[in-house]
Amino acid sequence: AKVVAKLKADGIDKQSLSRGEFLKHAWEWKEKHGGIILDQLKKLGASCDWDRTAFTMDKNLYDSVIKVFVDLYDKGLIYKGHRMVNWDPSALTAVSDEEVIYKEQNAKLYYLRYYLENSKEYLVIATTRPETILADTAVCVNPNDERFKHLHGKKVLVPLINRVIPVITDEYVDMEFGTGCLKITPAHDINDYTIGQKFGLEVIDILTPDGKLNEKAQLLIGEDRFAARKKIMPMLEEAGNVEKIEDYVNKVGYSERTEVAIEPRLSEQWFMKMDELAKPALDVVMNDKVSFHPAKFKNTYRHWMENVRDWCISRQLWWGQRIPAWYLPDGKLVVALNETEALEKARKINAAISLSDLKQDEDVLDTWFSSWLWPISVFNGILEPENDDVKYYYPTNDLITAPEIMFFWVARMIMAGLDYRNEIPFSNVYFTGIVRDKQGRKMSKSLGNSPDPIELMKKFGADGVRVGMMFSSPAGNDLLYDDSLCEQGRNFANKIWNAFRLVKGWEVDDKLPQPVYASLSIEWFGHRMRQVAGQIDEHFKEFRLSDALMSVYKLIWDDFCSWYLEFIKPAYGQPIDAKTYSETISLLDQLMRMLHPFMPFLTEEIWQMLAPRSDKESIMLAEMPRDFSADEKLIDQFDIVREAIMAIRSYRTDKKIAMKEPLDVFFAPVQSGATLERYSPVIAKLANLNSFTRLSEKPEKAFTMLVRTEELVFPVTENVDVEGEREKLQKELEYTNGFLISVRKKLANEKFVNGAPAQVIESERKKEQDALSRIAVLEKSLSELS
Structure with a gap:
């Protein structure tokens, strides 16, 4: 997508280039921007072996991907099939389910009348995509819905084009949703396609690969799908087929690659069976052989792995590993490592075949089909399974990645590791968060909210x-x-x-x-x-x-x-x-x-x-x-030292005593502590004290402060407002008494004591003891100031 955008900016249409010419531009872009990315990582301080950088298109890694494709095809795990896929009308390629981003958007719900054949009676069907009625091949109701039992086996007319289509019944239809009638459009909805297969309905694809209406639509041919939606509504209103229109909020799938609305499309693609590989890859995560950090992502992983679907691995692109399949003139195919091997296999089918008769598949593999092999292929472990590097480095310890690629990459790497080396590729997966802007939006260049x-x-x-x-x-x-x-x-x-x-x-x-x-x-x-x-x-x-x-x-x-x-x-x-x-x-x-x-x-x-x-x-x-x-006790003692220093500094501030003015301070252990005595040289230095000694005799008037189980004593100087200090102490005493009462009420509550965790109760008891000690010091200080 980046290369196509660059070509467009340079005034070059991709369609005007040959495959070789386009790949030349792609390699030029890679050489320029790949270096920029590496340079940014170096500047950010990423600790990597920069002499061993590797790229999934390097020869050994490319050849590893091809070898694995051939191996899985030979095992019957890769097949080609005509199935409904997610189609990107801008990139003109299929994309996997994981590459579809669903966004809520304000839309309209159109209630349309489908008249019964040869009757004025009609059914009302709700749809958000009125342009697709031109591809309808049936209307479906629930067989248990009494409202429509008289219509079983009847036929209705598709609005505007009057195609006669049957009314069919299936319990898939939710009687409570919409009108209870469902239009069936097998070519443009995956669920409709499933019903269509069940009932043998015709599949009418009315869209071109780039999302325009084709001749099968009969109307609005050549119009873009969204333009056709706007233009068909006046036509339906004029024909009397519109019952009503309502505002509606729905989720629409967008291509992660181009940010264009995805179109369900029937297409012949290459697929990889996942069930056989998913089971062991799920087990190693659920039993913590591979640990997720945070562990909450295990449930997300399990849900995806238990509901995994076959992986659409082909892409209608030129940049990537080209699918190693060659077609014979009669449409048969062979899968091989290279042209020479392909010719050998083809001649077993038809001995007269020459190399010029073979045509290689134009598609390339999904980029994740190379990435899922990375822990092995980066050390050439696919081509040379017993080489020293892969034996030394595989498995690794930790993978750091983002949760949004848990399925793209993490799950598949685990599958590959278990299948090709019978061993997990890593022991731990650390999921980073997504960086968002202050409004909570994911950072992206399109929003312009991503800093350089x-x-x-x-x-x-x-x-x-x-x-x-x-x-x-x-x-x-x-x-x-x-x-x-x-x-x-x-x-x-x-x-x-x-x-x-x-x-x-x-x-x-x-x-x-x-x-x-x-x-x-x-x-x-x-x-x-x-x-x-x-x-x-x-x-x-x-x-x-x-x-x-x-x-x-x-x-x-x-x-x-x-x-x-x-x-x-x-x-x-x-x-x-x-x-x-x-x-x-x-x-x-x-x-x-x-x-x-x-x-x-x-x-x-x-x-x-x-x-x-x-x-x-x-x-x-x-x-x-x-x-x-x-020594935890020593560390705690030093915390007391720091608290004492801060208390002395607080005293200075409160009494407006400059830091440069030395003080005489005494200490007296309230219980049996001797912390302040041991660390008195540290306290004296940082608190700028003349002396900091054990109290032998209380001064006539003094302030006291309690630091844990140690008491600081400050002799009262002449410039201290004794009455003001007494008021402060009295207020603090009243507050502490009130606090003690509230704690004791809690401890007297049997429901609290019987129901609270032991550590919570212990915490409350400690609060009680601390409050009692504080009250004793405050009462003592008030007494000494009297």
């Missing part, structure tokens, strides 16, 4: 685009695209780069001892990083890529940049000790490895500058962190 990926990369950087898209695209869920997503990705890249520059900009002093606050911070972050590495590993195993990205994002942005660097960085203009610097570089190395799958360019750049590297070293080859041993 190169322009996005110029604006936000390749890493920014990658991260922006992955932030909001959990497996199988559609993504509503907005530039702000990529902007978020770019901001993350800038954050990382600035953190790297900060670290590399520090002056290092080999003689300085490592401060206690630094060693404590390094210990904490090491455990936190290993904890997140374990989470990411689990996310990857379950194909939760967005969750994996979010985990490393929070680790770097929040834990590393916002906290760790603040914990360990030296005072302005001062050097950092060598041990802290070295350990920070080591942590950065590990962080870059964890982030690399998401941001390959930035991480490679930073990783190369963290330490001297040889030309052959790359972060792509570096191992991901595999140590997941994390």
Whole structure:
């Protein structure tokens, strides 16, 4: 379709070209645009072996397709038949069921009168396609419909052309739908064709391949089908055949290739039997030998495989693998790998046949007929089943694809793998979502809502685009695209780069001892990083890529940049000790490895500058962190440390005490905790405290704040509004008491306690204890301010 559009833009009619001339243009287009697509993938950071690119029209892959066709034909799985197909009147080719996209549209429902032969009585039939009445060969009613029993065996006249057609009966007709009468047009509706075959009705095809009315229509010859629809209605009204017209919403099938309305059409095509191949391909998915991510797509897959129909594999095109069938002058055919073999087979039928007597089928194979062999043919496993490459690479682990080609490609690759190698082609299938615009529309060039990926990369950087898209695209869920997503990705890249520059900009002093606050911070972050590495590993195993990205994002942005660097960085203009610097570089190395799958360019750049590297070293080859041993208790203790720092900062803000003004703060464990004491050097540094020590004797007046099970005590200074503080504490006490009452009411409710999950009840009990602790601290603070 793209090549035809290019020719049209250049003022060239495809019909004016020979097959060879057209293929020359097609190869030129492929060489130009195939390279563009690969270049875009490279710029986006796709990690591929670019020296091993392959194309389904490459010789080995082409020959593989031909060999499989011949093999399946010899097995009786491929046949040629005259059947109803989906016809694309623009591309002039058959298309498969999966290539038909159904769209809702506003239409009209025309109620037309069909007069009985030699009578003024008539039947009313509803149709959305009045132009096809010219191809009607019967009217059908349900045999159980009392309204029409007197008409069984009668005949009616087709409006305008007065063709005499029978009234037949079949339970296929829904008595409740429309008028209960159905026009039967075997040439232009697949269900009508089935009924027509059952009753031996004549098949009258009134349309040309490009959708115009032909001589068999008798009227409006040469008119396009849609123009004929408009023009036939005034003719029907004038003839007295219109009962009424209603607005109607229906679904119409469109060709995915050309976006033109599909026409059901009787045509001689090549088909492939699917039942025999579908059963084992269904089993391996339903028993999770091939796992779908997300698993919800298993039901969609099962429904399709249980209702699979024979695959129409021929296309009336020139670009593709030409069907390897040759016709003898008497119409018989042979299927062969090449002309030489075809001639040998033909001479077994007629010894006098010469090569010039044979004519190869003009059609090509559906593009998916080559793609379904890809996991095998790309390693030449069809032509050479025992070669080293296919034995090493087949089967692969994971397939990343879109759900809309689950049947085009995924199902058929599984079939091919089981049939040709007796083994599944992959173990996991990860389904991405569809990228949509802010209005929820699928992105397409025709709508003009699809951004140029190169322009996005110029604006936000390749890493920014990658991260922006992955932030909001959990497996199988559609993504509503907005530039702000990529902007978020770019901001993350800038954050990382600035953190790297900060670290590399520090002056290092080999003689300085490592401060206690630094060693404590390094210990904490090491455990936190290993904890997140374990989470990411689990996310990857379950194909939760967005969750994996979010985990490393929070680790770097929040834990590393916002906290760790603040914990360990030296005072302005001062050097950092060598041990802290070295350990920070080591942590950065590990962080870059964890982030690399998401941001390959930035991480490679930073990783190369963290330490001297040889030309052959790359972060792509570096191992991901595999140590997941994390001290959960220590990590939780550091969360308390951070909460304490934020509480002190909040106190400063509330009391309008500048950050540069040192404070004296005390801590007193409410229960038996000693977290604040252990990490006092870290808290004192980041909260800018003169002292942060265990309380031995309460000041005469003081404010207290509870951080988990630890109490912070702030001596009251002269400039503090004691009365105002007392009012604040009183309001908070009243609120907390009210909250406690509501929690206790819930816990006193037997229905809640007996019906709620254990973890929910436990959560409510924890709320009760926290509220009691908070009330105790507030009452104590009020007492101390009195």
